Amino acid sequence: MTQTSPDGLRPFLAMDILKRAKVLEGQGRTICHLEVGEPGQPPAPRVLEAVARALPQPQGYTNAKGLTALREALARYYADQHGVAVDPEMILATMGSSAGFILAFHTAFQPGARIAITRPGYPAYINTLIGLGFDYAEITVRAENNWHLTGADIEAAYREQPFEGLLFASPANPTGAAVDRAQLTDIVATCARLGVQFISDEIYHGLDYRGPSVSALELTGDAVVINSFSKYYCMTGWRIGWMVLPQRLIRRAEILQQNLFISAPTLSQIAATVALGERDYAEERAADRGAAGAGIRSGRGWGRGILRLCRHQPLFQRLAGLLRNHARPGGGGGNAGRGFRPGRRGWLCALQLCGNKADRGRGAGAVAGVSGHRQVVLGVIHCAGSRPPPQPSRQGECLVWARR
Numbered sequence: 192m193t194q195t196s197p198d199g200l201r202p203f204l205a206m207d208i209l210k211r212a213k214v215l216e217g218q219g220r221t222i223c224h225l226e227v228g229e230p231g232q233p234p235a236p237r238v239l240e241a242v243a244r245a246l247p248q249p250q251g252y253t254n255a256k257g258l259t260a261l262r263e264a265l266a267r268y269y270a271d272q273h274g275v276a277v278d279p280e281m282i283l284a285t286m287g288s289s290a291g292f293i294l295a296f297h298t299a300f301q302p303g304a305r306i307a308i309t310r311p312g313y314p315a316y317i318n319t320l321i322g323l324g325f326d327y328a329e330i331t332v333r334a335e336n337n338w339h340l341t342g343a344d345i346e347a348a349y350r351e352q353p354f355e356g357l358l359f360a361s362p363a364n365p366t367g368a369a370v371d372r373a374q375l376t377d378i379v380a381t382c383a384r385l386g387v388q389f390i391s392d393e394i395y396h397g398l399d400y401r402g403p404s405v406s407a408l409e410l411t412g413d414a415v416v417i418n419s420f421s422k423y424y425c426m427t428g429w430r431i432g433w434m435v436l437p438q439r440l441i442r443r444a445e446i447l448q449q450n451l452f453i454s455a456p457t458l459s460q461i462a463a464t465v466a467l468g469e470r471d472y473a474e475e476r477a478a479d480r481g482a483a484g485a486g487i488r489s490g491r492g493w494g495r496g497i498l499r500l501c502r503h504q505p506l507f508q509r510l511a512g513l514l515r516n517h518a519r520p521g522g523g524g525g526n527a528g529r530g531f532r533p534g535r536r537g538w539l540c541a542l543q544l545c546g547n548k549a550d551r552g553r554g555a556g557a558v559a560g561v562s563g564h565r566q567v568v569l570g571v572i573h574c575a576g577s578r579p580p581p582q583p584s585r586q587g588e589c590l591v592w593a594r595r
């Protein structure tokens with residue numbers, strides 16, 4: 192399950208766990224899904240109504256860039272939420288932000304180019320880069336610095352091994368670290384000085400519980416910005432997101448989209464257009480997830496935001512202890528990921544404020560070994576250090592899968 196291919200490509204472990212969970216579910220087991228970061232709620236009712244109205248109509252391809260109505264609504268979103276004027280012609284609807292990464296890499300770089308990412312980071316970044324034939328550089332971010340990336344970190348990594356691009360997320364997965372305006376300005380300015388193309392993954396915007404998220408578009412017209420309807424708008428399975436590109440890159444991105452994907456799914460574009468007008472609903476869902484996390488105690492090494500992370504040994508006891516305190520509807524769900532590549536030593540555990548309330552509550556109880564429910568919790572326990580990992584353990588109905 193965890194084999195690495197010769198080029199370093201690895202499975203997306205959370206998706207492997209999801210696959211296994213679905214098999215167990217198909218066998219009639221009750222699963223608390225804590226493995227992938229998904230909101231547990233459906234999109235807003237008006238979104239579903241719009242899709243139901245559209246369903247009987249033929250659903251052809253759209254303009255490769257996406258429905259005009261969607262791109263105009265996104266331009267309004269940037270004006271209203273970020274105070275920036277974005278030309279709808281610079282916006283491209285994608286199949287989630289995941290497709291946005293493919294388009295961004297092939298638009299802004301030639302195969303073989305080196306792109307920097309943070310470590311720990313969202314595991315799919317590195318695997319997408321490897322899978323597409325790009326090279327990567329990892330810039331380590333540390334708990335001592337609240338997992339923040341700084342301009343100085345970028346500069347030091349660049350001096351050691353130059354790179355052509357930097358892909359950066361704020362709030363970040365898995366740390367939850369979110370930069371403020373000054374910190375993002377530092378990152379953007381450093382990239383500009385070094386001639387590094389900045390790619391901003393803004394998928395967790397709206398879920399930064401410290402306040403409004405700052406878009407790279409507020410600071411520069413030269414960034415590639417990638418965003419998604421998956422998290423804030425509760426639309427993971429709809430596979431719909433968007434990119435904003437500088438003028439010099441938009442045509443190449445459009446051509447790639449035409450050839451690689453033709454267009455994003457039409458029904459999902461219709462849904463997304465309506466979802467943008469339903470921010471009250473999205474805010475309520477986000478507030479619910481925020482409240483779920485508010486009870487999780489902060490401590491050394493903890494990030495803030497949608498995901499919280501700790502590095503402790505042994506991880507499992509810590510995770511179980513934390514979750515025991517929150518074994519009630521609204522508690523946090525746990526996913527400890529090898530894929531996050533935290534470093535050579537230590538344990539890494541991210542508590543995701545996602546899933547539905549019932550899953551989080553029951554899952555928390557199960558992980559803590561205090562649940563009487565019939566359920567299975569699947570998680571990945573990370574072990575990158577030299578010490579032996581905890582044994583794969585079953586506690587009550589809780590299955591924790593451990594790998595070296």
Ligand SMILES: Cc1ncc(COP(=O)(O)O)c(C=O)c1O
Nearest residue numbers: 228287288289313364394419421
């Ligand atoms: C930081 C980050 N970026 C991108 C994605 C991919 O999201 P999607 O393709 O659903 O938009 C995820 C998913 O969890 C993520 O955590």
